[in-house]
Structure formats: C-alpha cells, structure tokens
Amino acid sequence: MHDLPQQILSWFATRSWSLHPHQQDMLARKDAPATLLIAPTGGGKTMAGFLPTLAELADGSHAGLHTLYVSPLKALAADIKRNLTGPVAEIGLPIRIEDRTGDTPSSRKRRQRADPPHILLTTPESLALMVSYEDAARTFKGLQRVIVDEVHALAESKRGDQLMLALSRLQALCPDLRRVGLSATVDDPAAIANRLARHPDPCPILMADPGPAPDIRMLEVSDAPPWAGGGAAYSIPAVLDQIRQHTTTLIFHNTRAQAEIFFHNLWLANDEGLPIGIHHGSLDRVQRERVEGAMVRGELRAVVCTGSLDLGIDWGDVDLVIQIGAPKNVKRLVQRIGRANHRYNAPSKALLVPANRFEVVECRAALEAARAGELDGDPLPPGPRDVLCQHVLIAACAGPFSADDLYAEVTGAGAYAALSRAAFDACLEFCATGGYALRAYDQWQRLLQRPDGLWQLRDPRATARIRMNLGTIQDTDTLKVRLRRSRGGKPLGEIEEGFAATLTAGDTFLIAGQIVRYEGLRDMTVEVTRNAAKKPKVATFNGTKFATSTQLSDRILRILNQEHWPELPNHTADWLALQRRVSHMPRAGRLLVESFPHDGREHICAYGFAGRNAQQTLGLLLTKRMEELGLDPLGFVATDYATLIWGLERVTDPHALFDLDALRDGLEGWLAENAVMKRAFRSAATIAGLIERNTPGQRKSGRQATFSSDILYDTLRKYDPDHLLLDITREEALRGLVDFGRIEEMMSRVGDRVDLVRLSRISPLAAPLLLEVGKIPIKGTGIERLMAQEAEALMQTAGLVDLAQ
Numbered sequence: 001m002h003d004l005p006q007q008i009l010s011w012f013a014t015r016s017w018s019l020h021p022h023q024q025d026m027l028a029r030k031d032a033p034a035t036l037l038i039a040p041t042g043g044g045k046t047m048a049g050f051l052p053t054l055a056e057l058a059d060g061s062h063a064g065l066h067t068l069y070v071s072p073l074k075a076l077a078a079d080i081k082r083n084l085t086g087p088v089a090e091i092g093l094p095i096r097i098e099d100r101t102g103d104t105p106s107s108r109k110r111r112q113r114a115d116p117p118h119i120l121l122t123t124p125e126s127l128a129l130m131v132s133y134e135d136a137a138r139t140f141k142g143l144q145r146v147i148v149d150e151v152h153a154l155a156e157s158k159r160g161d162q163l164m165l166a167l168s169r170l171q172a173l174c175p176d177l178r179r180v181g182l183s184a185t186v187d188d189p190a191a192i193a194n195r196l197a198r199h200p201d202p203c204p205i206l207m208a209d210p211g212p213a214p215d216i217r218m219l220e221v222s223d224a225p226p227w228a229g230g231g232a233a234y235s236i237p238a239v240l241d242q243i244r245q246h247t248t249t250l251i252f253h254n255t256r257a258q259a260e261i262f263f264h265n266l267w268l269a270n271d272e273g274l275p276i277g278i279h280h281g282s283l284d285r286v287q288r289e290r291v292e293g294a295m296v297r298g299e300l301r302a303v304v305c306t307g308s309l310d311l312g313i314d315w316g317d318v319d320l321v322i323q324i325g326a327p328k329n330v331k332r333l334v335q336r337i338g339r340a341n342h343r344y345n346a347p348s349k350a351l352l353v354p355a356n357r358f359e360v361v362e363c364r365a366a367l368e369a370a371r372a373g374e375l376d377g378d379p380l381p382p383g384p385r386d387v388l389c390q391h392v393l394i395a396a397c398a399g400p401f402s403a404d405d406l407y408a409e410v411t412g413a414g415a416y417a418a419l420s421r422a423a424f425d426a427c428l429e430f431c432a433t434g435g436y437a438l439r440a441y442d443q444w445q446r447l448l449q450r451p452d453g454l455w456q457l458r459d460p461r462a463t464a465r466i467r468m469n470l471g472t473i474q475d476t477d478t479l480k481v482r483l484r485r486s487r488g489g490k491p492l493g494e495i496e497e498g499f500a501a502t503l504t505a506g507d508t509f510l511i512a513g514q515i516v517r518y519e520g521l522r523d524m525t526v527e528v529t530r531n532a533a534k535k536p537k538v539a540t541f542n543g544t545k546f547a548t549s550t551q552l553s554d555r556i557l558r559i560l561n562q563e564h565w566p567e568l569p570n571h572t573a574d575w576l577a578l579q580r581r582v583s584h585m586p587r588a589g590r591l592l593v594e595s596f597p598h599d600g601r602e603h604i605c606a607y608g609f610a611g612r613n614a615q616q617t618l619g620l621l622l623t624k625r626m627e628e629l630g631l632d633p634l635g636f637v638a639t640d641y642a643t644l645i646w647g648l649e650r651v652t653d654p655h656a657l658f659d660l661d662a663l664r665d666g667l668e669g670w671l672a673e674n675a676v677m678k679r680a681f682r683s684a685a686t687i688a689g690l691i692e693r694n695t696p697g698q699r700k701s702g703r704q705a706t707f708s709s710d711i712l713y714d715t716l717r718k719y720d721p722d723h724l725l726l727d728i729t730r731e732e733a734l735r736g737l738v739d740f741g742r743i744e745e746m747m748s749r750v751g752d753r754v755d756l757v758r759l760s761r762i763s764p765l766a767a768p769l770l771l772e773v774g775k776i777p778i779k780g781t782g783i784e785r786l787m788a789q790e791a792e793a794l795m796q797t798a799g800l801v802d803l804a805q
Contacts, residue, residue, distance in 0.1 A: 003027050004051070005058040011091045022208035023048040026180075027055070032204060034179040034197040036151070038186050039208030041338025041348070045182045046080060049147040050119075056144065057118055060094035064142040065116040068170075070127060070163060071149045074101040077121040080149070082296075084119070095119060100126050103285065113139045124154065124163040125471045128390075131169045132397040132467055143174045148196065151181035152331070155195045158472035158687070161383045164195060164413040165391040171198055172409050179203075184338055185331045187377035195380065199417040214337050214348040216367050218360075219322065224571040225356050228771035230258050232324045232355040236269050239322060242351065243274060246320040248295070249302040252336050253324050256280045256306055258355075260510040262324060263304040267513065275299060278513040280306040282478070284491040287512055304513075307332075321348065325355040326362035328640075329549035330369040330376045337370070358641065358768060360572040362548065365555040376551035381735065383415030385427055385728050387472055389688035392431045394470065396447055397463045400454040403428060428455070430724045434690065437720035444690065468694040474683045481511055484519050484527040492516070492528070500526050508533050547611030547739065548640040556641070557588045557609060579764040584757050586641075586765075591750040593654045594766055596759040601634065601646040604654075605766040609641045614742035616776075619643040621666045621743075623778045625657050632782030637775045644769040648782050654756045660747045667740055671733060680733040682709035685725055 004012075004027065012018065019027075022039055029035050030052035039045045053067040071077045077099045088095050096117035100109060102125065112120065113130070116139055122130075130136060146167060154160035171177050181196040181203075189205045197203035219242070223234045243249050251266075253259040263278045270276060277291040277300050294300045298317050303309070327333035337350040352363040369376070388410065395401045407424050410416050429435070432455070434444025448458045457463065479500050483489035492512045503509070503518040508531050510516075515535075516528035548556075559565070565573040579585060586592045586607035594605045606622070608615055619636035623645060626633040633647035651657065671677050685691045691709050716723045734740045762770070777783075 003030070004055055007058065007091050007093070008054060011087065019051075020044055020048075020208070022206060023051060025206055027051055029204070029206070030055075030178075032178065033201050034181075034193075034203040035206060036181040036183070036186075036189060036193045036196055036203055037206045037208065038183055038189060040211045041184045041335075043184075043208055043211060045184065045208075046083070046149065049149070049180050049182050050084065053119065053145055053147075054088070054091075054093060054095070057095050058093055062118065062142065062144075065118065065120055065140060066142065067119045067145045067147060068127070068140075068143060069119065069121045069147045069149065070154075071121065071123060072153045072159065073150075074103060074123060076149065077101055077123065079292075081121050097121070100130075102126065116140075124159045124166070125473070127166045128162055128394060128470050129467060131166050132394045132463070132470070134397075134399050136169075136398055137173050140170060140173050143170065143177060145178045145180060146170065147180045147182065149182045151192055151196060152183040152186045155192050155380060156377075158384055158387050160195065161387045161413075161415050162390070162472050164415055165383075165387065165410065166394075168198065168409045168412045169391075169395070171412065172405075185334045185375060187331060187375035188379075191380050195414040197414065198412050199414050210373070212347040213371065214334075214350060216337060216350045216352065216370055218363060218367065219351040219353045221353070224569070225354050225360060227768040228356050229773075230255075230325050230355045231261050231265070232353050233262075233265050235324070235353045236262075236265050239266065239324075239353070240269060240274075242320060242322065243276070243302045244272075246301075248298070248300060248317045249320045249322060250309060250318055250336075251302055251304045251322045251324060252309075253304065253306055254328065256282055258325065259304050259306050260513065263513045264510055264515070266302075266304065274301045276302045276304065278304045279309055282495070283493040283512055286491065287493065319349060321350040322353060323350065323363075324353045326359040326548070327352075327366050328547065329552055330366055330374060333366050333370050334375065356768065357572060357575060358639075358765075360568060361556055361559055361576075362552070362640075364568060365552055365559055369552065369555055374551070376549035378550070380415070382418060383413065384732075385423065385724070386684040386688040386732075388416065388419075388424070389427045389431055389724075390470065390472070392428055393446070393466050393689050396431070396455065396457045397466055400450065400456040402454055426724050431689070435716075435720060435723045435725070437716055437723060438690075446689075465692060465695060466689065469686070469689065469692050472687050474686065479521075479526050481516070481526045481528060483516075484529050489527075495526060547613050547742075548609075550611075550742070550745070553609040553611070553641070554588060557586060560585050561587055575764050583759055583763040583765070584755060589749060590753040590755055591654075591658065591746070593651075593658075593754060593756050594759055594763050595651055595756060596762055596766075598646070598762045598770075602648065602650045603644060603646045603762070603766070604651050605642055605644045605763070605769065606658075607642045607765070608743070608746050610742040610746045611739060612638060612640045613739035614746070615639065615641070615643045617667075617738040617740060618663075618743055619645060619776065620670060621663045622657055623647075623780075624666045624670060625662060626651075627778075627780045629656060630781075632785055633778045633780065634782045634786075635775055635777045637769055637772045639769060639772060642766070642769060644766060647778075648785060651756070654754045655752060658747065658750075658754055660744065663743065663747075664740075667738070671730070671738070676738060677729060677733050678710055678713050681713045681725065681729040684728045684732055685709055685712065688725060688728070690725060 022037060023044055026037060026048040037045060037048055057066055069080060081097055081099050085097055088097065097119045098112065098117040099121040100112055101123050113133060113135060130139060148154065154163055179196055186192050193203035193205050219235060219238055221235050221238045225234060253262060259278060259280050266276060277294060279288055279291045291303060295303060321337055323333060323336060337348045352367060354360040354363045395406055407421060410424065411419055432447035433439040434441065438444045445458055446462060447455050449455050478494035478496055481492045481495055505518060505520060507518045508515050515531045515533050517531040519527045519529055560576065565576060583594055584592055592607045596603055608618060615638035619638050623633040623636055626647060631647055631649040631651060633645055636643060636645040686693055716726055
C-alpha cells in the first residue's frame with residue numbers, strides 16, 4: 001500500500017482489508033494541486049480523499065488545521081465525523097476531528113478560530129463566515145488540503161460558486177493548498193474539474209471502476225396508475241410488500257408535500273406496525289436527527305424521504321431504494337439508487353413507481369438511460385454576480401483589500417475566469433454605494449477607498465450585519481410549527497408563510513407524518529394540536545418541482561415513436577396506440593399542436609417537452625399572444641411535456657402564435673410587471689447584501705422582506721433601469737424561474753415545422769392535462785365576452801331585451 005504509515009497498514013491488516021486501486025491512486029497523487037475522483041457510491045470515495053491526510057498527520061508533527069472537508073449537508077458532515085473518528089481512535093492517531101456547521105455552539109466556533117482541529121468538517125456557508133474574519137490567516141495557517149464532497153451537487157448551485165470564491169480566498173492565504181473533489185454522479189467531468197481547480201491550473205480526473213450495474217426495475221403493481229396526479233396511492237400495497245421483503249427501504253419523493261401524503265397513506269395501511277419514518281428539510285432538526293439515529297441503529301424498516309437523503313450519508317443496511325414518481329433527471333436517479341447496498345462491488349437495487357400514466361413512459365426512459373450510464377445535465381453557467389457582490393463584502397469584513405488583488409483572486413475561481421474587469425468594478429461600485437439611485441442613502445454606503453488605494457468598510461460595525469446575512473440559500477418564507485402548550489410545545493418543523501396565511505382555526509394539515517389542527521399564530525409560531533382525522537385538509541410544503549431534463553425528454557420522444565411498446569404495460573401501450581390512431585405522436589424536431597372542441601370551449605395542446613417551468617411560461621406567452629390576435633383565451637395548464645389552452649375561438653394559424661420574436665417581445669412586457677421578476681429581484685438583492693433578512697435582535701418576516709424588496713424594485717425600475725441588480729434579476733428570471741432559454745432552444749430546433757392537427761374531440765395524450773391541478777385562468781377579453789353573453793341571456797329570459805329596444 002502506497003505511502004501509508006505502519007500503524008494504518010496494521011489496522012487494515014487486522015480487518016483483512018486492502019486498498020481499492022483508486023484509493024492507491026489518490027495516495028500516489030497526494031501532492032497534486034487538484035484532483036477530481038469519480039467513484040461509485042460505496043466505493044470508498046471519502047476514505048480515498050482522507051487517506052493522504054491520515055498518512056501526513058500520523059506522526060503528530062503538524063500543528064493546527066491540516067484538512068478542511070466541505071459537504072453540502074450538515075448531516076453528511078456529522079456522518080463523516082462519526083465514520084472518521086472511530087478508525088482514528090482505533091489506530092491511535094494523534095488527530096483531532098471536529099465539525100463546524102450552523103448547529104455548532106458559538107463558544108466552540110470561537111475556540112475553533114483560535115485553536116482549530118487537525119481536520120475540520122464544514123459547509124459552504126460556514127466556510128464563507130470563517131474567511132470573513134480578520135484572523136482568518138491565523139485560523140488557516142498550515143492548511144494543506146481541502147476535500148469537497150459531492151462536488152457535483154455544489155457545482156450546480158450558487159452554494160458552489162460561493163464555495164469556490166472562498167477557496168480562492170484560502171488559496172491566497174495558503175498558496176500550496178491542494179484541492180480534492182469527490183463525486184459518484186458527474187455528467188461532464190471536465191466542467192466540474194474546471195470549477196474545482198484554481199484557474200488556469202489543470203485538474204486531473206481519476207475515474208474509479210464503476211462496479212456492477214445497478215438492478216433497476218419498475219415496480220409491478222396490479223392496479224394501473226391514475227391518469228394524472230403525483231401521489232401514487234395506488235402503489236401502497238405493493239410498496240408495503242417490498243418493505244416486508246427487505247431490511248431497510250428508502251422511499252424517495254420529488255417534493256415534500258408528496259412525501260408527507262405518501263407517508264400518511266402508507267401509515268394508514270401499515271396494519272403490522274412496521275417502524276417507518278419520514279425525513280425532509282422542513283422537519284424540525286431534532287426530528288431529522290432522531291430518524292437519522294434510528295437509521296444508523298437499524299431500527300427502521302423504511303424511511304419516506306426527499307432530496308434531504310440524496311447525498312452520501314452511509315446507511316449501511318439499506319438494501320432497496322424506491323423512487324415514487326418520475327425522477328425528472330437521470331443523475332438524481334443514479335444518486336438515489338446509490339443509497340442501496342452502500343458497498344463496493346455490490347449492485348444497488350431500485351424500483352421505480354410512476355405516479356401517473358404518462359410517468360410510466362418517463363420512468364421507462366430514465367431506467368434505460370441509467371442502465372446505459374447516460375447522465376444528463378445542462379452546461380454550467382458563468383458565476384453569478386450577486387454571489388460575487390457578497391464575496392466583496394466578505395473580503396471587506398476581513399480587512400482592507402486591493403481591488404487588483406481581489407479581482408485576481410476572483411478570476412482564479414473557474415466560474416469567474418471570464419469575468420471582465422468592468423463587470424468586477426460594477427460589483428465593487430454597487431457594494432460601495434448601492435448604485436446611482438441609492439447612493440444618497442447612508443445604509444447602502446458600505447465601502448470607501450482610502451488614500452492609499454485600498455478599500456475598507458465605511459463603518460467597521462457593519463461586519464456583524466454582513467455576517468448575519470451571508471449565504472446563498474433563499475428560504476421560502478417559513479414559520480415554525482409547534483404543538484400547543486402553555487410554555488411552548490414540541491417543535492414539528494416549518495410551513496410556508498403563504499400557506500399559514502390561508503389557515504383558519506380548525507383547519508387540519510400534514511406535518512412530520514401526522515395530522516394536526518391549526519389553533520392559531522403566536523409570536524410568529526404556528527400553534528397546532530394533534531388531530532385524529534383520517535384525512536387532512538391539505539399537505540403543505542411546496543418543495544422543489546423539478547423539470548424533466550432535455551436529455552430525458554429526447555429519450556421519451558424516442559420511446560413514443562417506437563413502432564410497438566413491448567416493454568410498457570398493456571394499459572400504457574394501448575393508450576399510446578390510441579393516440580397514434582386518432583391524432584399524431586409528438587416527434588423530435590417538430591412541434592405537434594392539437595386543436596379540438598371540448599365542453600363548449602376550443603382547446604389547443606402544444607407538446608413542447610421543454611419542462612414544467614418552460615411549458616408554463618409558454619402558456620402565459622401564448623395566451624397573451626392569443627389576446628392580441630382576438631382569440632379570447634380563458635385559461636391554461638402545463639406539465640413537463642405539454643401546455644393545454646382553452647378559449648372561445650379556434651386557432652387556425654399556429655405559426656402566428658409560435659413566432660419566436662413575438663414570444664420574446666411578449667416575455668419582456670410580461671416580465672416587467674410580473675411577480676416573477678420581483679421574486680427574482682428579492683433573491684438577488686438578499687444575496688448581494690442590498691436587503692437584510694436578519695438584523696441584530698430581530699428577523700424580518702417574509703412579508704416585511706417582500707414589501708421592502710418590492711419598493712426597491714419599483715424604485716430602481718423607475719429611476720435607475722440599468723442598475724446592476726435589475727440586470728442580474730433579468731438573467732436569473734430568464735434562466736431559472738421562467739426557463740425561457742428552453743423555449744428558445746425548442747423553437748430553434750423546430751423552426752417552422754409546426755404541425756396543427758384538428759380533431760373532433762380531445763386526444764388521449766391531452767386528456768390527462770384536464771385532470772392536472774394548477775389551472776391558470778386568463779382574465780381578459782374572453783371573460784368579458786362571456787359575461788356579456790350571460791348578461792344578454794339573462795335579459796332575454798327576463799323579457800327585457802324588447803323593452804330596452
């Protein structure tokens with residue numbers, strides 16, 4: 001074994017363990033400036049990352065911090081600490097290991113800055129806070145290695161951009177710092193390696209043996225899935241049967257609401273009282289930790305969960321993963337599959353459960369892609385400027401800085417390598433003054449330039465407020481939920497503030513797997529009591545609604561256009577065959593638009609396969625265009641694959657509707673006044689430091705923050721339309737919230753190949769859309785026309801028309 005001290009070799013020998021080839025390779029590359037290791041779940045990635053550290057610390061000669069481990073999840077950092085501490089103690093290595101997250105007591109955080117451990121396990125937010133202190137150089141003195149776990153998950157979010165800027169700051173403090181990235185699921189290794197390395201240094205990619213192919217199948221269920229919806233209640237008996245047959249099962253859902261509803265239905269059917277838990281991000285931390293502890297001890301037969309358990313926590317006894325609902329992208333599916341049989345060279349076992357009829361096709365496409373090892377993903381965008389503005393403020397908290405040095409530091413982060421000096425200076429100017437329209441207000445005058453050219457905080461007391469608002473995770477506005485007692489009862493978790501506002505005393509809802517009754521709001525806390533009802537009024541959490549990836553959509557279209565579907569259940573194959581007989585099948589490179597009458601209204605259905613956000617945006621833009629053309633739309637509904645619109649007039653010229661320039665012009669006008677832009681502005685302004693969510697002694701409610709951000713947005717639009725944050729807001733809204741880029745990509749691929757098919761009745765593929773929730777009414781000329789017709793009919797009935805004449 002390469003370069004391992006004798007005491008570590010002896011420890012391996014007593015267990016008859018040997019290093020995997022990629023672990024030996026990581027030891028051989030221990031001095032490389034950067035390395036990206038891609039290894040399957042259960043393949044010992046974390047050990048591979050830490051072996052060089054353990055070897056270098058074995059003789060006890062290193063003082064202070066040696067290795068920093070960064071994870072996307074606090075729970076993962078705690079899990080790694082547990083898994084590292086045991087072997088280190090058994091071997092007898094003189095190594096101190098600690099974690100530092102949002103849950104760490106303040107006293108320990110202060111001590112860690114002055115007396116850091118040899119290995120510190122943390123998160124991007126905590127690291128950003130640490131580099132903001134003026135004593136950061138002392139804290140990180142001697143730092144040799146940084147290990148970024150689940151690097152793919154971080155690279156695709158603003159948390160990853162924040163992390164890479166912090167690493168650039170660390171590299172300036174510790175020039176010989178070595179970087180290691182660990183991941184099991186990377187669709188574009190070169191892009192991730194580019195983000196990990198200090199630009200323009202190379203980052204070699206080490207690919208481990210992928211191990212045996214996973215055992216993935218569709219769950220066989222006697223009942224056919226429903227036509228629409230996401231609950232998959234029809235599968236409960238079959239899922240319970242699988243739980244009985246396995247030691248521990250993880251049951252993944254795409255949203256927290258779906259997880260809560262499924263857990264509730266599962267528990268009602270659990271006549272044997274099998275121990276089953278629920279885990280998601282809105283539950284109280286104590287409850288999450290209780291479930292995690294029970295998992296580690298092997299006390300649970302199943303856990304219903306969301307993305308909170310996607311990443312690499314080592315649940316050794318999990319032998320089955322069930323994905324409820326289509327996974328929406330293959331990378332997420334592969335990541336979740338890897339939670340089962342978390343051992344090297346043991347195939348993971350997973351079952352897919354489509355929630356509705358169309359998801360049968362989508363699950364089949366995801367299953368085939370996972371078997372083929374085809375991971376999906378979008379190109380990584382350049383580093384966002386709101387995160388850069390926050391980093392400028394972080395640098396100022398640490399002490400006076402040179403703009404030239406900070407620019408060099410920032411462009412050393414791969415995501416910001418192409419950042420122009422003018423763009424950097426614009427961010428610096430914003431941090432200093434707030435921008436042209438806001439420079440007259442003292443609260444946004446935060447930086448000043450000294451006579452020697454260095455920049456510093458105008459008021460050193462601002463450091464506390466800046467640190468309180470660091471981070472890129474934007475909360476949905478939530479309120480704590482507690483069981484009612486005289487002195488404050490047991491915390492259950494959080495619900496959205498908007499949902500809480502709809503509740504009246506006596507309403508019941510789901511949280512933490514139980515039905516509770518809303519009693520009232522007290523000190524910004526939702527007070528509830530337990531309720532014995534079988535059915536709640538509603539489940540709460542919005543959660544994340546994932547969009548189907550473009551790669552998965554392409555594969556779905558290929559399946560739809562097969563001549564026969566022997567691999568699909570008969571009910572789904574018959575449904576698709578009927579679609580082919582009465583209409584057309586959607587095809588790649590063409591846009592199918594069906595037109596048909598239904599329930600006294602004219603309908604069109606456009607099959608764009610562009611993802612839910614884009615299809616919803618398409619609905620908004622098409623109905624706006626229909627208004628302009630006098631087609632009187634009344635409403636629409638969207639899914640990942642289609643947009644269905646109903647109105648009073650028949651569409652005869654689809655090309656007039658789908659003109660890309662007209663859609664783009666419509667988007668500009670719609671965005672300018674829409675709440676989507678205000679939501680994007682609020683997020684960017686909070687990250688960039690213009691809006692404070694937290695101030696000493698108080699925290700703004702979501703409504704207060706929304707109110708102040710709306711005023712700022714309207715002010716800047718009126719007096720400073722070229723303001724940096726408005727520019728950032730538009731970029732964010734187009735890319736994330738409305739996904740217009742997918743519409744542009746779809747239309748550029750389609751061109752003028754728009755196929756309008758007139759039908760005498762609704763088509764098989766369009767029918768499920770009428771059952772979808774989330775229908776959006778259009779309050780335009782169509783509604784006015786209907787009201788006028790109704791008024792005319794009433795007048796006729798009352799015999800008043802002749803009198804009026």
